[in-house]
Amino acid sequence: MRETKYWALNLLAGLLILVLLAQHMAVMQLDGWLEKWLADWIPPLSWPGLVERGTNLIQMVSYVLLLGLGLFHGFYGLNKILAEFIQGDQKRRIIRLGCTVMGILLFVVGTTVTVGFYLVNG
Amino acid sequence: MAVSEKTMRPSGILRWLGGGRRGLEGYLYVIHRISGLALLMFLMMHVFFTGVRLLGEEAWSGLMEMANNPVLHFLEYLVYVAFAFHAVNGLRLIIIELAFGIGPPDEPVYPYKGSIHKQRPLMLIAMVIVGILIFAGGFDLVAMGH
Numbered sequence: 090m091r092e093t094k095y096w097a098l099n100l101l102a103g104l105l106i107l108v109l110l111a112q113h114m115a116v117m118q119l120d121g122w123l124e125k126w127l128a129d130w131i132p133p134l135s136w137p138g139l140v141e142r143g144t145n146l147i148q149m150v151s152y153v154l155l156l157g158l159g160l161f162h163g164f165y166g167l168n169k170i171l172a173e174f175i176q177g178d179q180k181r182r183i184i185r186l187g188c189t190v191m192g193i194l195l196f197v198v199g200t201t202v203t204v205g206f207y208l209v210n211g
Numbered sequence: 212m213a214v215s216e217k218t219m220r221p222s223g224i225l226r227w228l229g230g231g232r233r234g235l236e237g238y239l240y241v242i243h244r245i246s247g248l249a250l251l252m253f254l255m256m257h258v259f260f261t262g263v264r265l266l267g268e269e270a271w272s273g274l275m276e277m278a279n280n281p282v283l284h285f286l287e288y289l290v291y292v293a294f295a296f297h298a299v300n301g302l303r304l305i306i307i308e309l310a311f312g313i314g315p316p317d318e319p320v321y322p323y324k325g326s327i328h329k330q331r332p333l334m335l336i337a338m339v340i341v342g343i344l345i346f347a348g349g350f351d352l353v354a355m356g357h
Binding site (some may be wrong): 100103104114118119120122134135139143145163166170199202205206209 | 266
């Protein structure tokens, strides 16, 4: 039952990531197209572009959400792949714990940076 | 090559090399996993590299200057390719998981029409979308110089 719940959460996370990451990827990777279409376009990797996005509350919240969802989806998948190659419940539990700890650590680091930047420059 | 004694088929990660009975969809399954692992690796690096912005404009501009080279631009494009594939193929898998796009159940009349066969149009549509997205990103990189 718990596994089904995680699986459903994983699918839901995938769908939400699709929406949030599509927006992020369009800004970052299709910037040549956006520059043609938008009059007030600021290069996304320039400092002004970074400040513009990083100090927008909605953008900041969406980045934190995307980070959390991405880490959950990614480490859930990694855990499932590793579990296929590893025999034994104890070893699988260690792998699951490792994935969880890594995910939480990266979430804390990423959230500190995102919220910190918002507070310092906002 | 390591093989399973019971089935005489490659075991472990070597099984990823073949699509098996699922054919093309089997290869997509493998590419989905590889692209997912690549995206997770990138996300881990991304969290640390973007942290440099907390050190201020000078540190950020220095990092961007260092990253402004053709090799890194190409690697960044590969991340985009992995995302485009993983996202669209993942959406296809979710659609199938929710039992859409596979048609209603029908009588098992010979010659049998397997579920893979029924899903194929959806797979082809998904791969065309992936192709368009990869082309758009490639055009952005090569022709627009971004």
